[in-house]
Amino acid sequence: MAIRRGRGVAAINYPTGMNLGGDPTQALVHSTPTGNFMVTLSSVDLGQGMKQIMAQICAETIGVPTDRVVVDTADTDTGPHCMGTFASRGTHRAGNAVIQAAREARQVMLEVAAEELEVNASDLETDGQGNILVKGAPQKSISIFDVALSAHFKRGRSISGRGMFLIPRSYPEKETGAMKPSTCYAHACTVAEVEVDDETGEVTVLTVKNVFEIGRALNPKMVEQQLVGGSWMGISHALYETTEPYYPNRDHGGTDFNQYLMPGPGDLAQTEIIVLERPSADGPYGAKGPGEMCANPQIPAVANAVFDAVGVRIDTLPITPERILRALKAQASN
């Protein structure tokens, strides 16, 4: 009886957005009279940080600091339609809608600035700090604050924009299954290292090294938190979780956090996250949706590592100590 070590690898991809498309999202952007910007959506923030990311996307597009943008969302009286927050679609779909709306607003903003500065709008650029400058002559400038005031009180212009993003729905061909499930895919490769106690069947995940390709990390710290949390959930799925431990038998389903098992703070694997960026052709600033994908590769990587450690295949999830011990016993009696 011994503690045995093993390691396993898995590589995966994952589609961004609702399968087969047909999932629109709209956004509205407008400036306040003092040059702050409101993004109005009906999308929902589940904790992944959608509001923050939409603010950064709007700020980047208009050319202002992020703290000049306020996001108002999840209200059906004010926000235009969004299909919902699921299928790794929030950043991709709503982000594209926000870019389109912000571009339209930026154009009006530059036109008003051009009138104030008596130049062509196409000769202007933003400095990202809240000012609009004449290209090549930066001493000639006007603050966005003043542009917004002028637009509103003097020139009667609305600095605002409408955004819409829709990938037309694809219908699978009946006989061949020809279809377009998604326009872009995130990728991952995970290597997990485990210890298996062949006496108790207990698995300890020692390390998990995750490489994720996510298009573009719009906010690297937020990407990190989502990927770390996802990696934990993947390990949890691999080894612990189910509402029906003896599926398809309906008995013994857990009804609270004492019975429904997940790794606690004392059961964490040493986790490494490496991010690659291959910007997607149709993503907002190249982003793809990594929110779901990040919890997938750990499951087979752990399963393969368990085999590497003790030589039994557990092809049924979750990989519980009971299943490992039964498999070891069966192996011994063969």
Place this chain on the structure above:
Amino acid sequence: MAKVSVQFTLNGAEKAEFIDSGTTLLHALRDKIGDTSPKGGCHQGTCGACSVIIDGELRLSCLTLAETCSGAAITTTSGLSEGGVLHPLQRAFLDAFATQCGFCTPGMIMAAKVLLDHTPNPSRDEVVEALSGNICRCTGYEPIIQAVLTAARSNSQNAARGESKKMELRKSYFADQRKDDLHEIGQPRPRSDSPGHVTGKTAYFADRNFPGMLHLKMVRSPHHHARILSIDISEAEKHPGVVKILTAKDVPHNVYTILILIQIGPEDETVLADGKVRWKGEAVVAVLAETERAAQEAAAKVKVDYEVLPAVFDMEEALKPGAPIVNEYHGRNYYLYDSGECRKVRFGDVEAGFASADHVLEQTYQSSPIEHAPTETTGCIVAPEGNDRFTCYTNTQAMFFTLDNASIILQMPGNRLHFVGGTVGGGFGGKVDVIVEPIAILGAKLTGRPVSFIYSRAEEMQISSPRAAEKVVIKDGVMKDGRIVARKVTGYTDAGAYSRHSPYGAQKGAGHYPGPYTIPNVWIDTYCVYTNRTPSSAMRGFGVTIGDFALEVQMDKLARLIGMDPLEFRFINAYRDGDMKAHRQPTEGAALIECMQEASRAANWPVAEKFMAMSSYAKGA
């Protein structure tokens, strides 16, 4: 009910309240005093979200009777910052990006504060120990542990197991395609919602309290499959505090299906059971009462007479001729696609591929249902606006999707409905079924009063849709040189008793197989199967997660079968730009190879130089 008076200090301020005897401290703080920083994630002592500090000790306010707190000094997370200056723990949670949905955060901060009050310089193990009564479903705990260690200015740099490295961005890959010319994008800006999370100020839907609010509780089926012979609500109606009891006949359009919005029918599910129940836990009767307790007690007095019917739980059994029919709206135990009994993908000639292969391996993989288990349970509060409009405060993941479905079920024009979300305490796909909102709106309409319908923790775990159990059969033909020449996948998704999103998930699987590999001959069938269990639905990785488990374990087996390194075997088959996928889309933007190259380096898992020299770019490019 007997009223008792209770006096204590809350974050230094005197409080005196008259409360019902038996009121929990959590309830008193949130609903009487209005401090909503302690959260109710389970009301049964298993999540820690309700943690508060009573006379210096960490306590679960959901298990503490308010009347036992007289004379006590109570601290909550909302009272930690002084004069707008964050407590060091709050600051550290912000800086460590230790909050995502933030629902667990106030409880975590309470637990950490008690630790640091007693042990100013804790070891990592002591931090772990202190946090181990608090559940977080989003963060994976590591950032929280780091935040507490930082707040303690712990110098103990012991690299204990679990200590993790910071994320690294490798810009050397795809350098020709990524630009660094952006100002706001790519910057690690602090999250604008985190200050609300760490101070307990972020508003979740249940943090609202309306005068005269009613509470809705469901009478649920105790049987997996049964005919309803009669429903007797007469005793329940007499129960003190009961205001209204709803049955199927009260629901204007009782038979519905949520994907009807994208023309995926038929309508196959009842809001309240009518004539039959098809899974254990199915909603039969809704009770609305002045208090949660009255609703619960009255629900127990509803008498439903059932004739138990044979049930089927196993997908294979369900598909056999003569199996009990789970759902008459389908009339068969599988979803009928336009392509027939399954979604199909046909590419090349899979049988010829098997015939030419050096080895053929067929294996079966199985999973069990998995719960999203967000720390905040599913729910909503509906308030009549007095102008024939209803505002629904909800934690749905999809506002208009839910509004439009509610509009159909209630036969109420959409302009009468106003849906308001906010921050959701974790979703993971568990909050996209339209379950609580329509019936709560109906209750508010029929009573003219605000209605709260919030799942208990037990309902969240066993009643709300889980991730489907799946069975995946993979048959591969592989050559000795490592090329996979044929792959046949048969996937079965256990939808439970009703469709919800499952027909879509099973179909998503068909588009995902055969995985990120280029295989010339592919055959895929994915089935959506009905059984007498809790309807399953979407969850993080919907239609793909279990498939990836099956595919990637299969890849490992194939590599070992032909005596090849598992990582090198994947390089040989990895898809690249321009490769035609089985569903007849050319591959674009591939990056699998680069992920594997980087994993090879990071994990010190060497592969042959030729693989390290590969690229996802099209072969000719």
